[in-house]
Amino acid sequence: DAKTTQPNSMESNEEEPVHLPCNHSTISGTDYIHWYRQLPSQGPEYVIHGLTSNVNNRMASLAIAEDRKSSTLILHRATLRDAAVYYCILRGSLYNFNKFYFGSGTKLNVKP
């Protein structure tokens, strides 16, 4: 199964941008990159996903390297509510398209 590698923890100041990195060197050509986050005492929630091109939505931006072996989730202005564990996940589009493989994620701490 394709694996991702993320730093265990990161820290940011409120209202500053945050760049959360993810390495996925074994990604296959048909794997999608998904990001989820888990707020304290809640289940994970979808943030963003992409295949090859950079993506933007109301929550964040996703920058995907040209060789697709890494990606970066960008929170443009961190707030205290963004303190959470962020998971970078690869989703296969062929036989295992229904299955996500969560790693340990990155715990983001946002300082006021």
Add this chain to the structure above:
Amino acid sequence: DVKVTQSSRYLVKRTGEKVFLECVQDMDHENMFWYRQDPGLGLRLIYFSYDVKMKEKGDIPEGYSVSREKKERFSLILESASTNQTSMYLCASGERYGVYEQFFGPGTRLTVL
């Protein structure tokens, strides 16, 4: 507002007991999933179901079984609970096509004594 609900937030059981964890979704999703979450290990998939009465093993199915008799309900069964099954259990439902976004319930923290 989309919703996935789980039958209990906290549950305490004794070793050897049969335990049922229930999950209900109101989004008419075909796919439903059971994960367990342990410190340092992230979320690990136990079982998933892509249709009524259909199920597939995830990465750690040993000691668990599942039941899906109705589309909106997915049950996780611990046939004989053991202390190493003490964990946070998360249910999710998801679309079969498109974004494949998964929607998670709040979780059940199970303690087996």
